[in-house]
Amino acid sequence: MERRDFLTTAGIGAAASVLAAPAIAQSAPQIKWRCTSSFPKSLDTIFATSEAVAKRVAEMTDNKFQIQMFAANEIVPGLAAADAVSNKTVEMAHTATYYYVGKDPAFAIPCCIPFGLNARQQNAWLYEGGGGELANEFFKKYNFIGFPCGNTGAQMGGWFRKEIKSVADLQNLKFRIAGIAGQISAKLGVVPQQTAGGEIYPALEKGTIDGAEWVGPYDDEKLGFSKIAPYYYYPAWWEGGPTLHMLVNLESWAELPASYKAAIQAATAEGNQMMLAKYDRLNPQALKRLVAAGTRLLPFPDDVMEASFKAAEEVYADLSAKNADFKKMYEALKEFRGEEVLWFQFAEGFFDRFMFQLQRRKAI
Amino acid sequence: MERRDFLTTAGIGAAASVLAAPAIAQSAPQIKWRCTSSFPKSLDTIFATSEAVAKRVAEMTDNKFQIQMFAANEIVPGLAAADAVSNKTVEMAHTATYYYVGKDPAFAIPCCIPFGLNARQQNAWLYEGGGGELANEFFKKYNFIGFPCGNTGAQMGGWFRKEIKSVADLQNLKFRIAGIAGQISAKLGVVPQQTAGGEIYPALEKGTIDGAEWVGPYDDEKLGFSKIAPYYYYPAWWEGGPTLHMLVNLESWAELPASYKAAIQAATAEGNQMMLAKYDRLNPQALKRLVAAGTRLLPFPDDVMEASFKAAEEVYADLSAKNADFKKMYEALKEFRGEEVLWFQFAEGFFDRFMFQLQRRKAI
Numbered sequence: 001m002e003r004r005d006f007l008t009t010a011g012i013g014a015a016a017s018v019l020a021a022p023a024i025a026q027s028a029p030q031i032k033w034r035c036t037s038s039f040p041k042s043l044d045t046i047f048a049t050s051e052a053v054a055k056r057v058a059e060m061t062d063n064k065f066q067i068q069m070f071a072a073n074e075i076v077p078g079l080a081a082a083d084a085v086s087n088k089t090v091e092m093a094h095t096a097t098y099y100y101v102g103k104d105p106a107f108a109i110p111c112c113i114p115f116g117l118n119a120r121q122q123n124a125w126l127y128e129g130g131g132g133e134l135a136n137e138f139f140k141k142y143n144f145i146g147f148p149c150g151n152t153g154a155q156m157g158g159w160f161r162k163e164i165k166s167v168a169d170l171q172n173l174k175f176r177i178a179g180i181a182g183q184i185s186a187k188l189g190v191v192p193q194q195t196a197g198g199e200i201y202p203a204l205e206k207g208t209i210d211g212a213e214w215v216g217p218y219d220d221e222k223l224g225f226s227k228i229a230p231y232y233y234y235p236a237w238w239e240g241g242p243t244l245h246m247l248v249n250l251e252s253w254a255e256l257p258a259s260y261k262a263a264i265q266a267a268t269a270e271g272n273q274m275m276l277a278k279y280d281r282l283n284p285q286a287l288k289r290l291v292a293a294g295t296r297l298l299p300f301p302d303d304v305m306e307a308s309f310k311a312a313e314e315v316y317a318d319l320s321a322k323n324a325d326f327k328k329m330y331e332a333l334k335e336f337r338g339e340e341v342l343w344f345q346f347a348e349g350f351f352d353r354f355m356f357q358l359q360r361r362k363a364i
Numbered sequence: 365m366e367r368r369d370f371l372t373t374a375g376i377g378a379a380a381s382v383l384a385a386p387a388i389a390q391s392a393p394q395i396k397w398r399c400t401s402s403f404p405k406s407l408d409t410i411f412a413t414s415e416a417v418a419k420r421v422a423e424m425t426d427n428k429f430q431i432q433m434f435a436a437n438e439i440v441p442g443l444a445a446a447d448a449v450s451n452k453t454v455e456m457a458h459t460a461t462y463y464y465v466g467k468d469p470a471f472a473i474p475c476c477i478p479f480g481l482n483a484r485q486q487n488a489w490l491y492e493g494g495g496g497e498l499a500n501e502f503f504k505k506y507n508f509i510g511f512p513c514g515n516t517g518a519q520m521g522g523w524f525r526k527e528i529k530s531v532a533d534l535q536n537l538k539f540r541i542a543g544i545a546g547q548i549s550a551k552l553g554v555v556p557q558q559t560a561g562g563e564i565y566p567a568l569e570k571g572t573i574d575g576a577e578w579v580g581p582y583d584d585e586k587l588g589f590s591k592i593a594p595y596y597y598y599p600a601w602w603e604g605g606p607t608l609h610m611l612v613n614l615e616s617w618a619e620l621p622a623s624y625k626a627a628i629q630a631a632t633a634e635g636n637q638m639m640l641a642k643y644d645r646l647n648p649q650a651l652k653r654l655v656a657a658g659t660r661l662l663p664f665p666d667d668v669m670e671a672s673f674k675a676a677e678e679v680y681a682d683l684s685a686k687n688a689d690f691k692k693m694y695e696a697l698k699e700f701r702g703e704e705v706l707w708f709q710f711a712e713g714f715f716d717r718f719m720f721q722l723q724r725r726k727a728i
Contacts, residue, residue, distance in 0.1 A: 027426050028392075028426070056626060056629075056630050059622060059623060059626035060424055060623050060626045060627050060630060061623065062391050062392070062621075062622075062623045115719070115722075115728070118712070118715060118716060118719075119484070120483070120484065120517075120640065120641075120644060121644065123637060123640070123641045123644075124640075124641040124642075124644035124645050125645075127637070127638060127641040128638070128641040128642050128644070128645040129641075129645050153484075153711070153712055154711040154712040154714075154715040154716075155711060156710075156711050157711075216711065217707075234710045234711040234714055235710070235711040235712070235714045235715040235718075236711065236715075237715065237718070240715045240719075257426075258423060258426075259423060259424050259425065259426045262420060262423035262424045263424050263630075265420075265634070266420050266424060266627075266630040266631050266633075266634045267630050269630075269633065269634035269637055269638070270629070270630045270633035270634055272637065273487060273491070273633055273636065273637045274491060274492070274633070276484065276487070276488075277484075277487045277488040277491040277492040277493075278488075278492050280484060280485065280487075280488035280492070280704065280707075281488045281489075281492040281493050283707050284703035284704060284706055284707035285703065287706070287707055287710070288703075288706070297710065299710075299714055305718055309718075309722065309727070334728070337719075337728060338723070338728060339648035339649065339652075340644065340648060341719045341720060341722070341723040341728060342648055342651070342652070342723055343581075343644075343647050343648035343651055344716065344720070345720040345723070345724075346520075346598045346599070346651070346661065346663075347517070347518040347519060347520050347521075347580065347598040347599040347600065348482070348517055348518040348599070349716060349717075349720060350518075350598055350599045350663055351482060351518040351599040351600075351601065351604045352482060352518075352708065352713060352716075353713075354599075354601070354669055354673075355479070355482075355604075355701075355705045356705060356708070356709040356713060358479075358673065358705070359702070359705040359706055359709070360709075363673070364479070364698070364701060364702060364705060
């Protein structure tokens with residue numbers, strides 16, 4: 001059917017089909033893929049990015065390569081997206097690889113780790129600094145290849161019912177936080193909670209949990225946390241610049257003609273940049289609305305930041321000792337981070353800081 | 365010839381060509397474009413980005429849409445790139461639109477203006493915040509459309525033979541700086557110099573000029589300024605995140621099939637992100653080499669930053685009063701900047717600042 005569809009589209013008469021089919025079918029076959037997202041449509045910035053990638057691929061291939069997007073739970077649950085690509089239930093998934101730290105903690109690194117890189121530095125590492133190659137070497141074990149596709153920028157540290165004045169206030173605090181960040185928080189006395197997006201609000205309202213991190217102002221505002229947990233902390237030291245990925249099953253990837261592979265590479269790179277631009281546009285407006293409505297915006301206290309960093313270092317030492325894949329990627333990321341953080345404090349950091357000063361005294 | 369080439373490539377026999385040609389030729393014609401760069405090949409990070417865009421477009425179209433890159437002066441001089449697109453000498457140009465402030469100061473805004481946006485904020489404005497639409501409305505007067513395609517990040521403030529301790533040290537200082545930044549500097553007593561890249565070193569060496577700004581550590585190191593001007597200042601307050609563009613002649617653009625238009629949009633977006641990632645990888649290494657070799661890295665004094673900002677505001681008021689296009693884009697950018705700078709000082713700025721602190725005390 002596929003070859004026949006293509007031939008009809010291309011307007012080639014039946015007499016030519018035997019001769020024409022093989023070469024054409026090879027260079028521009030009709031292909032339909034399914035892509036499962038780890039995210040609900042309500043995270044519209046994220047879901048719109050995956051839809052834009054699918055649309056762009058279709059446009060570039062004259063609708064011959066079609067990728068149909070499915071929200072979380074339409075085919076498989078959000079956290080089963082990587083498995084669905086591994087076993088070829090779907091050809092593609094839009095996900096955050098740190099969701100899979102239960103399979104292997106190394107999955108966190110291509111997405112982000114606490115006190116890791118910011119969004120721009122993570123791009124530099126993944127695209128130009130060898131990080132993408134290391135990630136794909138690791139992903140190969142799971143039968144997929146990954147393409148960076150979306151970043152939120154540094155996230156907010158979350159919503160709390162009570163003020164956090166020091167590390168002491170974290171003792172026995174039931175905080176919705178997952179993965180490696182949860183492990184690190186536990187070392188500070190936090191009791192990490194695994195709570196699905198839709199269950200956070202009622203849990204916070206009832207006091208089943210004391211606080212919850214989600215994304216940033218734009219997404220957080222929609223869930224209404226400000227009404228029941230007035231203290232909004234920054235930053236999410238665990239998410240300085242999380243990178244989402246499009247994961248593609250390796251056999252499906254191998255079957256693509258070169259032009260379709262190139263289309264996926266360009267469209268995902270475009271999507272990667274687009275999602276960050278969307279958040280950067282939407283977050284300030286949401287933040288202003290939240291603060292106007294009474295949200296108290298506060299930085300985590302210094303001792304919380306310092307103790308979290310110390311705990312993170314302990315967790316990384318422990319993970320590196322036990323897991324060669326984690327160690328290899330972590331060491332590479334750490335070396336890259338040293339260079340980036342050194343450089344960013346000069347031209348980049350000074351420029352930003354000066355603009356912040358102007359803004360605070362209302363000169364801009 | 366073009367149609368015939370395509371048919372041969374596609375492996376369609378002569379008997380089918382009459383029937384097959386129209387539909388195929390329309391959807392995937394053989395097209396060859398020339399793209400002139402404003403940059404020499406020696407600016408390898410920038411030139412490689414334009415070559416990567418051309419390569420990606422070719423890959424995505426099975427080599428049917430070929431864009432041949434030409435360095436500055438191969439077809440027209442670097443600063444004639446926009447004219448060459450306007451009058452269709454070439455179909456496309458890779459350039460920095462602020463080179464054309466002599467034609468119209470509004471050309472600066474889609475690239476960058478002093479005390480404007482950083483790279484990420486400029487992306488957010490151009491792609492999602494309406495800036496791209498405003499830019500293209502303006503570019504239309506010159507018969508081209510533009511696509512963001514490359515960013516250096518915040519640049520360095522340049523190399524000086526003597527230390528700059530205050531605004532007083534700027535009096536009669538012959539500093540290589542162009543465009544609106546030159547106008548602003550002149551208000552502080554600087555005598556702005558227009559010096560082509562290859563002439564900066566001898567002019568600095570002879571003392572014909574006292575200082576020069578170029579790009580950042582990676583590009584600056586290659587020109588060897590450190591040997592003759594040991595003081596290296598940051599930041600270029602005039603280039604917080606300059607965006608290069610691919611300009612495309614409007615008639616050439618209109619002739620493209622939708623799939624090729626999409627290919628250019630995706631490939632330039634990919635290039636935009638790639639160039640920044642390349643600089644972010646290369647700059648730290650070059651900076652370390654420069655400092656190890658004796659370069660003195662210094663921030664511009666506070667009074668220089670403040671006086672420059674004040675002078676910039678005067679220049680913008682003046683330009684806005686005289687030029688409706690400038691005013692329209694500047695007002696939009698200013699409003700956007702207010703929101704971005706507000707937001708970036710919370711999660712993003714705090715995360716970066718904490719990492720800087722860790723780096724300075726060698727904890728990372």
